[in-house]
Amino acid sequence: MAGVTQLLSRTGRPRSDSTKAALAALVTMVLWSSAFVGIRAIGDVLSPAPLALLRLAVASVTLTVLITLSARRLPPLPRGRTSWLLVLAYGVLWLCCYTVALNAAELHLDAGTAALLVNIAPLLVTFGAGAFLGEGFPRPLLLGGAVGMSGIVIIGLGTESEGDWIGVVLCVLAAVLYATGVLIQKKALVIVDATAITWLGCLIGTAVLLPWTPQLVTELAAAPTSAVLGAVYLGVFPTAIGFSTWAYALKRTDAGKLSVSTYAVPALSVVLSWVLLDEIPTAYGLVGGAVCLAGVAVSRYRPRRTTASADPLDAESPAA
Numbered sequence: 001m002a003g004v005t006q007l008l009s010r011t012g013r014p015r016s017d018s019t020k021a022a023l024a025a026l027v028t029m030v031l032w033s034s035a036f037v038g039i040r041a042i043g044d045v046l047s048p049a050p051l052a053l054l055r056l057a058v059a060s061v062t063l064t065v066l067i068t069l070s071a072r073r074l075p076p077l078p079r080g081r082t083s084w085l086l087v088l089a090y091g092v093l094w095l096c097c098y099t100v101a102l103n104a105a106e107l108h109l110d111a112g113t114a115a116l117l118v119n120i121a122p123l124l125v126t127f128g129a130g131a132f133l134g135e136g137f138p139r140p141l142l143l144g145g146a147v148g149m150s151g152i153v154i155i156g157l158g159t160e161s162e163g164d165w166i167g168v169v170l171c172v173l174a175a176v177l178y179a180t181g182v183l184i185q186k187k188a189l190v191i192v193d194a195t196a197i198t199w200l201g202c203l204i205g206t207a208v209l210l211p212w213t214p215q216l217v218t219e220l221a222a223a224p225t226s227a228v229l230g231a232v233y234l235g236v237f238p239t240a241i242g243f244s245t246w247a248y249a250l251k252r253t254d255a256g257k258l259s260v261s262t263y264a265v266p267a268l269s270v271v272l273s274w275v276l277l278d279e280i281p282t283a284y285g286l287v288g289g290a291v292c293l294a295g296v297a298v299s300r301y302r303p304r305r306t307t308a309s310a311d312p313l314d315a316e317s318p319a320a
Contacts, residue, residue: 144299
């Protein structure tokens with residue numbers, strides 16, 4: 001991911017950091033939306049844990065290559081026990097356990113429904129960041145979160161699912177793991193390099209899933225080429241690049257504010273599943289998607305300050 005974040009981090013005016021963070025977040029939203037569709041498309045070929053292993057292994061290799069080619073050296077590693085514990089928890093809970101839970105959930109639910117249910121996570125992050133990270137509860141953030149959540153509910157009203165409670169429980173579990181991972185990552189980014197935490201997280205997740213290697217080898221032997229390429233896509237783009245651009249944005253944005261932006265993911269997933277999987281969205285899906293995007297816009301609203309009262313030190317700047 002180093003190539004991506006280094007491109008975003010090239011020297012420029014200080015005030016451009018917020019613009020770069022917004023661009024990184026946009027890349028993340030698009031790639032994560034495609035992941036729901038990709039998992040759904042190949043989930044009947046590769047089992048949840050083996051698919052997660054292949055995805056994270058590909059992401060680990062991709063990040064290692066990008067770091068080597070762009071930086072010609074490894075990123076600074078975490079220092080101290082606390083730093084390593086945070087990185088370890090991030091890699092296990094979010095990159096490993098979340099990925100397996102989501103893969104399993106999409107065996108029971110369609111891509112749109114899974115995206116809908118998992119995206120209760122931003123609401124959990126919003127309140128978790130306010131309570132534990134000292135970010136508070138700004139009015140635009142709370143209002144945007146409420147609007148985005150209402151859009152998700154609208155999408156759900158028109159979703160044709162079989163009401164499989166196993167899938168629902170797995171999606172809720174994935175949402176909790178997702179929210180926990182964001183809060184841990186935000187805490188870790190104060191003392192750990194953004195490139196390092198993504199790279200190490202993928203390596204840790206891969207290591208935890210290594211016991212499923214024999215099953216992965218067996219399933220790959222029988223898998224069509226399209227499924228293998230789909231898994232490689234998940235590793236390179238939504239994981240290696242998507243989590244990297246996310247880390248870049250998270251280091252420069254409040255966790256609650258950035259997480260509310262992910263309400264756009266279900267809307268994008270509906271469109272992608274329509275185009276790629278022939279899952280035609282209902283009117284509820286289209287209206288709900290528009291409401292989700294409106295919630296993102298509201299959450300990111302900041303009143304303009306008059307020139308006389310503006311203070312350059314108040315400009316949004318990178319976290320520690």
